[in-house]
Amino acid sequence: xxxxxxxxxxxxxxxxxxxxxxxxxxxxxxxxxxxxxxxxxxxxxxxxxxxxxxxxxxxxxxxxxxxxxxxxxxxxxxxxxxxxxxxxxxxxxxxxxxxxxxxxxxxxxxxxxxxxxxxxxxxxxxxxxxxxxxxxxxxxxxxxxxxxxxxxxxxxxxxxxxxxxxxxxxxxxxxxxxxxxxxxxxxxxxxxxxxxxxxxxxxxxxxxxxxxxxxxxxxxxxxxxxxxxxxxxxxxxxxxxxxxxxxxxxxxxxxxxxxxxxxxxxxxxxxxxxxxxxxxxxxxxxxxxxxxxxxxxxxxxxxxxx
Amino acid sequence: xxxxxxxxxxxxxxxxxxxxxxxxxxxxxxxxxxxxxxxxxxxxxxxxxxxxxxxxxxxxxxxxxxxxxxxxxxxxxxxxxxxxxxxxxxxxxxxxxxxxxxxxxxxxxxxxxxxxxxxxxxxxxxxxxxxxxxxxxxxxxxxxxxxxxxxxxxxxxxxxxxxxxxxxxxxxxxxxxxxxxxxxxxxxxxxxxxxxxxxxxxxxxxxxxxxxxxxxxxxxxxxxxxxxxxxxxxxxxxxxxxxxxxxxxxxxxxxxxxxxxxxxxxxxxxxxxxxxxxxxxxxxxxxxxxxxxxxxxx
Numbered sequence: 001x002x003x004x005x006x007x008x009x010x011x012x013x014x015x016x017x018x019x020x021x022x023x024x025x026x027x028x029x030x031x032x033x034x035x036x037x038x039x040x041x042x043x044x045x046x047x048x049x050x051x052x053x054x055x056x057x058x059x060x061x062x063x064x065x066x067x068x069x070x071x072x073x074x075x076x077x078x079x080x081x082x083x084x085x086x087x088x089x090x091x092x093x094x095x096x097x098x099x100x101x102x103x104x105x106x107x108x109x110x111x112x113x114x115x116x117x118x119x120x121x122x123x124x125x126x127x128x129x130x131x132x133x134x135x136x137x138x139x140x141x142x143x144x145x146x147x148x149x150x151x152x153x154x155x156x157x158x159x160x161x162x163x164x165x166x167x168x169x170x171x172x173x174x175x176x177x178x179x180x181x182x183x184x185x186x187x188x189x190x191x192x193x194x195x196x197x198x199x200x201x202x203x204x205x206x207x208x209x210x211x212x213x214x215x216x217x218x219x220x221x222x223x224x225x226x227x228x229x230x231x232x233x234x235x236x237x238x239x240x241x242x243x244x245x246x247x248x249x250x251x252x253x254x255x256x257x258x259x260x261x262x263x264x265x266x267x268x269x270x271x272x273x274x275x276x277x278x279x280x281x282x283x284x285x286x287x288x289x290x291x292x293x294x295x296x297x298x299x300x301x302x303x304x305x306x
Numbered sequence: 307x308x309x310x311x312x313x314x315x316x317x318x319x320x321x322x323x324x325x326x327x328x329x330x331x332x333x334x335x336x337x338x339x340x341x342x343x344x345x346x347x348x349x350x351x352x353x354x355x356x357x358x359x360x361x362x363x364x365x366x367x368x369x370x371x372x373x374x375x376x377x378x379x380x381x382x383x384x385x386x387x388x389x390x391x392x393x394x395x396x397x398x399x400x401x402x403x404x405x406x407x408x409x410x411x412x413x414x415x416x417x418x419x420x421x422x423x424x425x426x427x428x429x430x431x432x433x434x435x436x437x438x439x440x441x442x443x444x445x446x447x448x449x450x451x452x453x454x455x456x457x458x459x460x461x462x463x464x465x466x467x468x469x470x471x472x473x474x475x476x477x478x479x480x481x482x483x484x485x486x487x488x489x490x491x492x493x494x495x496x497x498x499x500x501x502x503x504x505x506x507x508x509x510x511x512x513x514x515x516x517x518x519x520x521x522x523x524x525x526x527x528x529x530x531x532x533x534x535x536x537x538x539x540x541x542x543x544x545x546x547x548x549x550x551x552x553x554x555x556x557x558x559x560x561x562x563x564x565x566x567x568x569x570x571x572x573x574x575x576x577x578x579x580x581x582x583x584x585x586x587x588x589x590x591x592x593x594x595x596x597x598x599x600x601x602x603x604x
Contacts, residue, residue: 034581040580040581040584042584042585042586042587042588043585043588044587044588044591045587045588104551108479108551108553109553109554109555110555113555272584273580274578274580274581274584275580276578276579276580276581283557283559283560284558284559284579284580284583285555285556285557285558285559286539286540286543286544286555286556286557286558286583287543287555287556288543288551288552288553289543289544289545289551291580291583294555294557296560
């Protein structure tokens with residue numbers, strides 16, 4: 001099932017892994033970051049965390065990861081420093097076609113299921129929400145992917161993508177849809193030819209057909225009154241956004257996402273994110289090479305208590 | 307193709323027992339290796355390993371491979387065993403025994419893929435057992451390692467039909483056992499347990515081999531079955547399966563095995579499944595290295 005995209009570039013191979021990452025202090029930092037934000041680094045990804053910490057150490061004029069751990073846990077410094085570290089961790093995560101396993105699972109499992117369940121009630125429209133869309137890479141990826149399916153799986157169907165972000169400037173950048181080589185590193189030549197036109201210099205601009213499928217707007221996920229209007233979604237994507245929220249707001253926002261989804265519907269997070277202890281309504285389910293959170297049909301919600 | 311009658315299947319599998327390469331040292335070795343870790347009699351292991359020259363030579367080669375980073379080469383079997391650790395000995399031993407049982411033209415599932423799945427499942431079983439407070443993580447490891455014995459059996463006894471099963475399963479992206487049931491009329495669970503019984507493997511392990519795909523039909527009181535079943539599912543969604551993707555949503559929390567296991571191990575209700583799943587990706591790296599080492603020095 002080729003999606004006509006290149007395989008995303010793999011992180012550095014094990015042998016080039018930074019040996020410093022073996023310092024047990026990074027396990028402590030890993031657990032602290034996970035507790036506070038819900039973003040997790042498994043053993044083979046620890047070198048990425050160590051790299052992010054080192055870049056922060058360079059900025060805070062420190063060299064000792066133990067001192068850095070103090071900075072991350074100190075009452076007066078932790079909030080600011082955690083945010084800075086998260087920025088470093090998620091840097092470079094935004095590019096088009098970032099998660100191939102997610103798209104492959106959408107194509108082979110989720111879309112066929114949605115078509116079967118939604119098609120039964122005669123509604124041939126999919127509603128998708130990219131919450132915290134940043135500069136637009138995610139909603140454009142989804143739009144291109146779904147257009148590509150419109151002659152296959154989605155024949156006779158329409159779809160609508162809502163893309164929201166808190167930051168006005170990000171929304172404007174997203175609307176413009178102009179990307180350079182770094183953002184396009186996972187985009188195949190076929191897609192570049194089909195869905196992009198020239199822009200200044202080497203850059204490419206997403207074409208009007210793709211842009212017309214997406215509604216961009218500014219939205220604060222903490223704005224309860226506005227969140228209530230986001231209804232009838234089939235899929236929600238919220239990648240590397242909730243990691244910046246404290247646990248109470250995280251729970252409130254996730255509750256909103258849950259209400260916004262039709263059942264069965266799926267809620268996708270970033271690949272290293274977890275909702276552990278945030279919700280017992282969504283259920284973590286597995287797809288080949290990726291995971292997602294399911295809002296099950298009424299009666300099957302939450303984790304059964306053994 | 308018509309299904310193979312169960313009686314005929316049983317006959318063919320039982321005939322496998324007499325294969326000349328069935329592992330002679332397997333039983334005594336497993337027995338010693340399953341003593342509590344501090345009580346494993348190293349001298350006895352050394353003696354048993356020495357009976358099988360190929361195993362001894364392989365242990366030495368693996369111990370001296372770059373994976374273990376020794377500065378001075380291990381020259382004795384004892385040194386090799388210390389370098390590798392008892393657990394690895396068991397892995398290498400079993401994969402060696404089974405690999406020898408199966409001539410290269412009879413492998414249906416690629417042997418590298420098969421061992422990645424088996425070691426993967428073993429590791430996940432042990433890790434899972436530890437996280438949910440199951441009493442015997444090492445037994446869980448062995449269960450994971452041997453749960454798919456029937457795949458070897460099917461490859462040996464029904465090679466051509468089994469190739470067809472695998473090809474169909476790959477094409478449809480469906481679970482292997484479902485395809486076996488449809489094409490052969492029996493699954494690797496049913497054929498595996500016949501050999502397991504003939505080899506006198508422990509009853510708990512036999513149960514796992516027989517019921518890991520049908521936990522609801524399994525005899526009650528053996529949580530190892532549900533545990534292995536769930537570990538197997540996790541491996542298959544995380545790149546440690548049979549070398550192809552199964553296109554479906556795997557919902558562990560509503561799986562009957564999950565509910566059954568939770569009754570034995572209440573800590574299961576609090577397990578951080580997202581984190582455990584991400585940890586699996588690190589196992590994939592580790593296991594791929596181990597399997598590649600075992601195979602590259604063969």
